Amino acid sequence: MKIVHQENEITLLRLGPARSEAEVVKRELFFDIKGQEYSCDVLLERNATGEDYDDPENFYQMNKEMVDAALTLFLSENHLYNNLDKHHDNE
Known part of the structure; x- marks a missing residue:
């Protein structure tokens, strides 16, 4: 699933397992920006919405704000902004 976030085209690739740390549920999200794969942890709401989703699109729809x-x-x-890249390209 492709989304645009802060002028960046991001492809949501897959989800890692949900895990709990100090009573906080996190889920690793893998995504692609300009052909490079990255990941970050997404904190889930107290009801752990998305903990049982395997599809990145469903996970995003249920946890968009997070x-x-x-x-x-x-x-x-990580200073990954398309607008910064455009600025540097013009110099």
Whole structure:
């Protein structure tokens, strides 16, 4: 499933297993940006919605806010923004 997030085209590839750490449920999300594969942890709501989903599209639809937050954090920490790439290409 392809989504656009902060001017980045991101393909959601697959999900890792759900795991609990200190009473917080996390699920690893694997995704692709410009042909490079990455992953990040998505914190799940208290009811662990998405813990039992295997399809990235269903998982995204049920956890959109949490996935978007995880992707925003990942992009920020790793400085992966298409608009920055465009800026550097013009210099």
